[in-house]
Every structure is written in C-alpha cells, then in structure tokens.
Amino acid sequence: MQKEKNLFKLIPKVDEILENKNIKKLIEAMPRKIVVDSIREEIDLLRQSIKEKSLEEDQIINRIDSLIKLVEIRAKKKNSFKLRRVINGTGVVIHTNIGRSLISEEVMENVKEIAINYSNLEYDLERGERGERYSHLRDIIVEITGAEDAMVVNNNAAAVLLVLSSLAKGKEVIVSRGELIEIGGSFRIPDVMEQSGAILKSVGTTNKTHMWDYENAINEETGALLKVHTSNYRILGFTSSVSAEELYALKIKYNLPLIEDLGSGVLIDLTKFGLEYEPTVQDSIKNGVDIVTFSGDKLLGGPQAGIIVGKKEYIDIMKKNPLTRAFRVDKFTLSALEATLKLYLDESTVVEKIPTLKMLSMSLDELEKKASRLYNSIVENVDYSNYNIEIVDNYSEVGGGSLPLERIPTKCIMVSLRENSIIDLEKALREYEIPIITRVYKDHLFIDLRTVRDEELDIVADGLSYGFNKLKGCIK
Numbered sequence: 034m035q036k037e038k039n040l041f042k043l044i045p046k047v048d049e050i051l052e053n054k055n056i057k058k059l060i061e062a063m064p065r066k067i068v069v070d071s072i073r074e075e076i077d078l079l080r081q082s083i084k085e086k087s088l089e090e091d092q093i094i095n096r097i098d099s100l101i102k103l104v105e106i107r108a109k110k111k112n113s114f115k116l117r118r119v120i121n122g123t124g125v126v127i128h129t130n131i132g133r134s135l136i137s138e139e140v141m142e143n144v145k146e147i148a149i150n151y152s153n154l155e156y157d158l159e160r161g162e163r164g165e166r167y168s169h170l171r172d173i174i175v176e177i178t179g180a181e182d183a184m185v186v187n188n189n190a191a192a193v194l195l196v197l198s199s200l201a202k203g204k205e206v207i208v209s210r211g212e213l214i215e216i217g218g219s220f221r222i223p224d225v226m227e228q229s230g231a232i233l234k235s236v237g238t239t240n241k242t243h244m245w246d247y248e249n250a251i252n253e254e255t256g257a258l259l260k261v262h263t264s265n266y267r268i269l270g271f272t273s274s275v276s277a278e279e280l281y282a283l284k285i286k287y288n289l290p291l292i293e294d295l296g297s298g299v300l301i302d303l304t305k306f307g308l309e310y311e312p313t314v315q316d317s318i319k320n321g322v323d324i325v326t327f328s329g330d331k332l333l334g335g336p337q338a339g340i341i342v343g344k345k346e347y348i349d350i351m352k353k354n355p356l357t358r359a360f361r362v363d364k365f366t367l368s369a370l371e372a373t374l375k376l377y378l379d380e381s382t383v384v385e386k387i388p389t390l391k392m393l394s395m396s397l398d399e400l401e402k403k404a405s406r407l408y409n410s411i412v413e414n415v416d417y418s419n420y421n422i423e424i425v426d427n428y429s430e431v432g433g434g435s436l437p438l439e440r441i442p443t444k445c446i447m448v449s450l451r452e453n454s455i456i457d458l459e460k461a462l463r464e465y466e467i468p469i470i471t472r473v474y475k476d477h478l479f480i481d482l483r484t485v486r487d488e489e490l491d492i493v494a495d496g497l498s499y500g501f502n503k504l505k506g507c508i509k
C-alpha cells in the first residue's frame with residue numbers, strides 16, 4: 034500500500050506538465066484542449082495501472098519518466114487528420130488500399146496552380162464563352178495513344194458503365210466467360226453490364242473461348258463485342274482466348290463496335306524494365322479497337338480517373354449521355370492528369386519522373402543501397418537486444434490488378450524477434466505517428482525498399498525504434 038502511494042506521488046500534476054517547454058511548443062502547434070486532454074488521459078492511464086497493478090513498478094517509473102513524450106505522441110495522434118499519409122513497406126507498388134499511384138511534386142505544382150486560382154475549366158479563352166471540361170486533355174491523350182478522340186471520367190468503373198450504357202443499352206454485349214472479372218471493391222463485369230442496361234451474352238467457357246463462340250452468338254440483338262483485360266488473374270494451362278486483334282475481323286464483318294476494358298492502361302512498353310508484357314493502350318488502338326477504357330491511377334501513374342479513347346462518333350454519343358455529368362472529373366484530377374500525361378511526351382525522363390514507373394523499374398543495386406542505409410540507421414538508433422535484422426532478397430508486386438503473376442526481385446529489411454510476437458510489432462508500426470504498413474510472413478516482418486522512398490528511410494528507422502520500445506512495454 035505504501036509503495037502504491039509513493040508511485041502515485043511520482044506522477045506530476047497537470048499544471049506542472051503544462052510548464053514543460055516541449056509541451057508549450059505543442060500548444061503552439063495545436064489546440065490547447067487537445068494537449069490538456071492528452072495529459073489527463075496519460076495520467077489516468079498511469080493511475081489505473083498503479084491501482085490495478087497491471088504494470089511492474091519499474092515499468093511504471095519508466096512511463097512516468099517518458100510522460101512528456103507519451104503526451105506528445107497522444108496529442109499528435111489526436112490532432113492528426115483521419116485521412117493521412119502512411120509509408121508503404123509492403124512492396125506492392127499500386128496498392129489500392131493505400132492510395133494506388135503517387136503524384137510527384139512536379140505534377141502537384143500544376144494542381145496547386147489550378148486549385149488556388151480560377152481557371153479556364155469550362156471556359157473557352159479564344160471565344161470568350163462557355164467551353165468544354167474534357168477539351169483540355171483531348172489533344173494530349175490523342176497524341177500519346179494514337180486514338181481519334183478521348184474523354185475522361187471519374188474512374189475506370191464509371192468509364193466502362195458509361196461506354197456500355199451509351200453504345201449498347203437494351204442490346205446484347207458479347208463477352209468471353211473467361212473475362213467475367215471481379216475487381217476489388219465490387220466491380221464485377223456482369224453487375225456493371227446490368228447497371229448499364231446492356232444485356233450480358235457470355236460465350237465460351239472459363240478456360241477456352243474461340244472465334245466461333247463469338248460469331249455464333251451474333252444476331253440482330255447484338256450491340257457490341259467486349260474484351261476485358263483479366264488484369265488481376267490469369268487462367269493457366271489448357272486455355273485459349275480470342276485477342277482484340279482477331280475480333281477486329283468480326284467487328285468489320287458484322288459492323289459492331291469493339292470495346293476493350295484494359296484496366297491498367299499502360300502507355301509504355303514494360304518489357305524494357307524486365308517486366309512481363311502488358312498490352313498498351315496504343316496497341317489496342319492499333320489493333321482496331323473502337324473504344325478503350327483504362328484507369329488513371331494504375332500503371333499510368335496519375336490521379337484516379339477513367340480514360341476513354343477511340344472513335345469520335347462513339348465518344349460524341351457518350352458526351353450526350355446524362356451519366357457523363359454524374360461521372361464528371363473535377364479540376365484537381367484534370368490538372369494532375371494533364372501534368373502526368375505531359376511527362377509521357379519525353380520518353381527519356383518519364384520513368385524517372387512518374388513515381389509508379391520509377392518504383393517498378395528500380396534496380397537491385399539501388400534497392401540494396403537503400404536497404405543498407407536503413408539497416409545502418411536502425412542499428413545505430415535502436416537499443417534493443419531482442420531482435421534480429423537482416424537484408425534479404427524477396428519479391429515485390431505490381432498490384433492494382435496489374436500483372437498478377439509478376440514477382441519482381443527486391444531487397445527487404447527482415448525483422449525477427451526472440452521474445453515478442455511479430456504481430457505486435459506490425460501493429461505498433463501501424464500506430465506510429467506516420468503509420469508504416471509492412472508485411473508479415475512466417476514470424477518475420479518485411480519492409481520492402483522498393484516502395485519506401487529515400488526521404489522516408491529515417492522515418493522507418495524511427496518507427497521501428499518506437500515499435501521496439503513499445504514491445505519493451507514503455508509505451509502503451
């Protein structure tokens with residue numbers, strides 16, 4: 034009982050804590066109420082653990098010693114935005130759950146210019162009258178893809194829905210059974226088809242679809258032929274499918290629009306970086322596809338958007354569809370997309386300047402260098418004997434439903450713990466002030482250097498130090 038009382042006495046008073054210079058600094062940076070609440074909560078926690086004897090005496094003293102730090106962490110957490118930055122240690126480059134493609138500073142300069150000023154968003158500067166929101170991107174998309182015309186909507190799901198609704202409402206759309214895909218977040222081709230008012234006419238089987246399957250299904254009810262890129266899975270083994278190039282013959286014979294949902298929308302040949310070939314938008318247009326749709330924030334490396342390219346006569350129909358108004362892109366997206374597409378005009382620098390492409394093409398040498406830097410900074414800063422870290426070979430993934438079979442060799446920092454559970458460390462890293470998302474596999478924690486940028490290495494080292502401390506029990 035005596036001991037308990039003494040421990041209570043060791044806890045400083047709220048007013049005392051408020052006099053601390055770090056706490057004063059904190060109050061300058063955020064609402065005072067948040068700081069005071071955080072102090073109260075930390076003190077309450079301490080009192081509770083003394084009362085309930087949930088911590089050892091030395092652990093409690095430890096916590097009292099680091100009380101200022103604990104208050105800072107708690108207050109910063111309370112004051113942080115709900116939607117906030119995280120560090121991607123997963124090695125999945127286009128990770129839909131954590132924001133897909135990153136936008137570079139250079140591109141953001143343009144977004145900022147448009148955001149803080151008025152712009153000619155829907156204003157024709159030459160004629161001094163109302164203009165068209167889609168016109169700004171048309172020329173550059175046409176130049177890069179070789180298509181006749183282009184328009185942009187909110188995302189690729191909207192693009193597919195708009196295309197089907199505009200070109201095939203009430204008509205049958207022929208699709209291979211091997212291409213009835215589901216993309217995460219409930220995008221399913223049969224459901225999108227139903228929403229659009231088009232009628233799904235699936236042909237062939239899961240693993241094999243032939244030219245005659247398509248041809249036999251064509252009748253007077255047919256509105257279009259649809260090819261869907263199976264971006265997030267592959268059917269291997271005894272398979273066959275009909276390429277868009279081959280479908281071109283049918284399209285001509287029966288005078289039907291040929292539509293292709295490409296998904297990732299890559300604009301450069303990825304085999305240059307040793308990656309598997311992913312059909313480019315330019316190839317689809319060359320193969321005679323009438324309408325191609327793809328995402329802005331997958332392999333293209335821009336903002337969330339759905340890009341539609343192809344025949345002008347069809348795009349004109351889409352522009353008149355009321356859905357276009359509902360799916361319209363905002364000015365931030367347009368400015369980010371225009372600036373991203375501009376980078377594609379210079380082939381020699383595009384890979385360096387678009388973060389998604391830069392990460393995907395990063396050499397093992399560069400990755401090894403980053404891994405050593407992180408390794409050194411962890412070993413220097415972290416005082417914890419209960420862990421082991423190593424630089425190991427591993428594999429990154431493209432993600433975003435792109436190149437599902439591709440495993441890109443990479444370098445990881447692998448952390449193993451002797452006593453604590455690795456799951457607790459993974460959780461602690463997620464709770465760090467800049468959350469660090471990592472991968473756990475067979476009792477080891479992996480931080481893939483491919484998706485961690487140079488300027489983030491110190492944050493990761495600090496995060497690990499926080500995580501190890503937390504495991505030691507001095508931060509709760």
Ligand SMILES: *Cc1c(COP(=O)(O)O)cnc(C)c1O
Nearest residue numbers: 188189190216264296297328434
């Ligand atoms: C990703 C993807 C979509 C959905 O695109 P969003 O931009 O996420 O709406 C549709 N079709 C395919 C084939 C895809 O890969």
